[in-house]
Amino acid sequence: MSNKRIKEAPITMDTFLKGVWEENPVFVMLLGMCPVLAVTNSTINALAMGIATTFVLVGSGALISLLRHTIPRQVRIATYIIIIATFVTIVDYVIQAVSLELYNALGAFIQLIVVNCMILGRAESYASKNRITKSIVSALGMGTGFTVALLCLGTVREILGAGTLLGFPIFGADFEPWVIMILPPGGFFVLGSWLLIFALLKQRKTKMEGLARAR
Amino acid sequence: MPADSLTFIFLNALIINNFVLASFLGICPFLGVSGKLNTAFSMGLATTLVMLISSVCAYFINMLLVEFDIEFLRLIAYIAVIASAVQLVEMSMKKFSPALFRALGIFLPLITTNCAILGLALFQTYREYNFSQSLAYSLGAGGGFIIAIMLMAGLREKLELADVPGIAQGAAMTLMLGGILSLIFMGFSGMGGA
Amino acid sequence: MNQTSQTEQQRSYQNSSAMIMTLTLIATISGLLVVIAVELTRPLIAENQRIAVEQAIFQVLPDAQQWREYRLNNRELHSVDESDDGIAIYAGFNQYGRLSGIAAEASAQGYSDVIRLLYGYNPACECITGIKVLKSTETPGLGDKIYKDLDFIANFKALLARLNSEHSALENGIVTVKHGHKSKPWQIDAISGATVSSRAVGKALNDSTQYLLPRVVDQLAVIKPVDPAQSNGDANSE
Numbered sequence: 001m002s003n004k005r006i007k008e009a010p011i012t013m014d015t016f017l018k019g020v021w022e023e024n025p026v027f028v029m030l031l032g033m034c035p036v037l038a039v040t041n042s043t044i045n046a047l048a049m050g051i052a053t054t055f056v057l058v059g060s061g062a063l064i065s066l067l068r069h070t071i072p073r074q075v076r077i078a079t080y081i082i083i084i085a086t087f088v089t090i091v092d093y094v095i096q097a098v099s100l101e102l103y104n105a106l107g108a109f110i111q112l113i114v115v116n117c118m119i120l121g122r123a124e125s126y127a128s129k130n131r132i133t134k135s136i137v138s139a140l141g142m143g144t145g146f147t148v149a150l151l152c153l154g155t156v157r158e159i160l161g162a163g164t165l166l167g168f169p170i171f172g173a174d175f176e177p178w179v180i181m182i183l184p185p186g187g188f189f190v191l192g193s194w195l196l197i198f199a200l201l202k203q204r205k206t207k208m209e210g211l212a213r214a215r
Numbered sequence: 216m217p218a219d220s221l222t223f224i225f226l227n228a229l230i231i232n233n234f235v236l237a238s239f240l241g242i243c244p245f246l247g248v249s250g251k252l253n254t255a256f257s258m259g260l261a262t263t264l265v266m267l268i269s270s271v272c273a274y275f276i277n278m279l280l281v282e283f284d285i286e287f288l289r290l291i292a293y294i295a296v297i298a299s300a301v302q303l304v305e306m307s308m309k310k311f312s313p314a315l316f317r318a319l320g321i322f323l324p325l326i327t328t329n330c331a332i333l334g335l336a337l338f339q340t341y342r343e344y345n346f347s348q349s350l351a352y353s354l355g356a357g358g359g360f361i362i363a364i365m366l367m368a369g370l371r372e373k374l375e376l377a378d379v380p381g382i383a384q385g386a387a388m389t390l391m392l393g394g395i396l397s398l399i400f401m402g403f404s405g406m407g408g409a
Numbered sequence: 410m411n412q413t414s415q416t417e418q419q420r421s422y423q424n425s426s427a428m429i430m431t432l433t434l435i436a437t438i439s440g441l442l443v444v445i446a447v448e449l450t451r452p453l454i455a456e457n458q459r460i461a462v463e464q465a466i467f468q469v470l471p472d473a474q475q476w477r478e479y480r481l482n483n484r485e486l487h488s489v490d491e492s493d494d495g496i497a498i499y500a501g502f503n504q505y506g507r508l509s510g511i512a513a514e515a516s517a518q519g520y521s522d523v524i525r526l527l528y529g530y531n532p533a534c535e536c537i538t539g540i541k542v543l544k545s546t547e548t549p550g551l552g553d554k555i556y557k558d559l560d561f562i563a564n565f566k567a568l569l570a571r572l573n574s575e576h577s578a579l580e581n582g583i584v585t586v587k588h589g590h591k592s593k594p595w596q597i598d599a600i601s602g603a604t605v606s607s608r609a610v611g612k613a614l615n616d617s618t619q620y621l622l623p624r625v626v627d628q629l630a631v632i633k634p635v636d637p638a639q640s641n642g643d644a645n646s647e
Contacts, residue, residue: 081295085294086443094446096457114333115294184236185395192387
């Protein structure tokens, strides 16, 4: 047991940053796509959804990590789902208490956090194998990565689709909004474009590295 | 057409507010399992089956929850019962119809965490559908899912022959296609209007 | 039965009882957490909902300073305190505590989904005094003009909804007419380019007034005046 402890890698900045960049749940792993496309028609919705998901990730991650030695292997998935559903219910009520308007804007997608494959995936692959502090840090990283991705979509879609940022107009009155951007097709197009940009950057990076090596 | 008629509810879920392309439910399999036409079709069929089962389950659980005034447990009850119902179907299918199990079996566990299933159960509760309306809604939703995923799979099979630039291959291309399909389905909205 | 299979069986019993124990433990923990969260947020949510309803009522009944909730059940109007079965009718009271109008919900199928709205009705002028869209998923830039286009909203400042002499239906049903063709006080001037959504609003109002007004208007005496000294919303607090 003590031997195992020593082997376990310490918490570093990397534990957190991995979820934000290298293993970004949306842009790299393509997990939890439904809310990413559905609630990013404005920045504030995207931010609220990101925070709610992060809370569920951290809460369920902590509890699962705490109970990881008591949960029998055969029923682990059922247990994880119940724990996740508990935290989602809590978030659901808290958002209703904070702002009904926000609650109505997000609709059923708050409750649908339960079936976000990212959360179950993290529970299975990380929280059930790591200490509680480490699980929390990693969950925070993943949550931040998810929120950042949602914001990337939300801001672009709101600026182009409504001509506003967080509700404040940023273009003159002459600006004709690209309404399509806040409609369902816009979600697909903006996410597709972000993936294209990242693929382009990656391609360039590998090309530069190849050149450097050739020299 | 009255908004609560069975035909309207069915058509509404099938094309007007298509589950995948307008409501963004079930995006994961729509992007992930749409590479081949026949797998896509099996996936669609399995999803429709699970939708029917969970719709019936959700209808009766909700009756119970309302009876005892414990609606705040709805989410936990729905997801737990849907997951176990799917497990039961999988086991009985394995025992009684191995052929069907070979065709659909591997998709069943995946589908439990498909947001379209839970979404359907939640929406039918919010809209206070009765039993037959819930069934029409789940059939429409399942059919809509089959249409969307088959269209996508057909397009992707054709695209394999096309010369797609390196950076656009994979998810980015699929998303753009999804956008165009969604744009097309927007043309159906308004069909329910006066 | 030999030794090994017996111990195996025993182990599996132990195993399943352990499983049931753990599941019970986890169900208890999650039940506890949910109940705590629900209990803590319940007053806040009720308050939020009350504020949302109040804002909507005050918007559709411009004179209202206080409000109270009633129910229409089997053609009979009664206070919500007696029973909360039936259709919700909100009564708004002016600064003198007199009834200034009633508000009710209406809905109809719009362009993409159902549009739900609250409207205010003033029995003195026999007209609709305002609407507030509660829920709509109409296309941004087109259908959403039903709550953004000021010219369209102006339709509902005094939209005539007078009952016929027998009080069985409206004298003239509320209809939506093509943009720029409004000539009668019971007509709604549609938004050009969003005809379906405009018509849905007209249909919702017509359906609801045709049903509710003949049943409610003769019973308005049930709604007693309130004490004008009370401040906003206090009339409704327990």
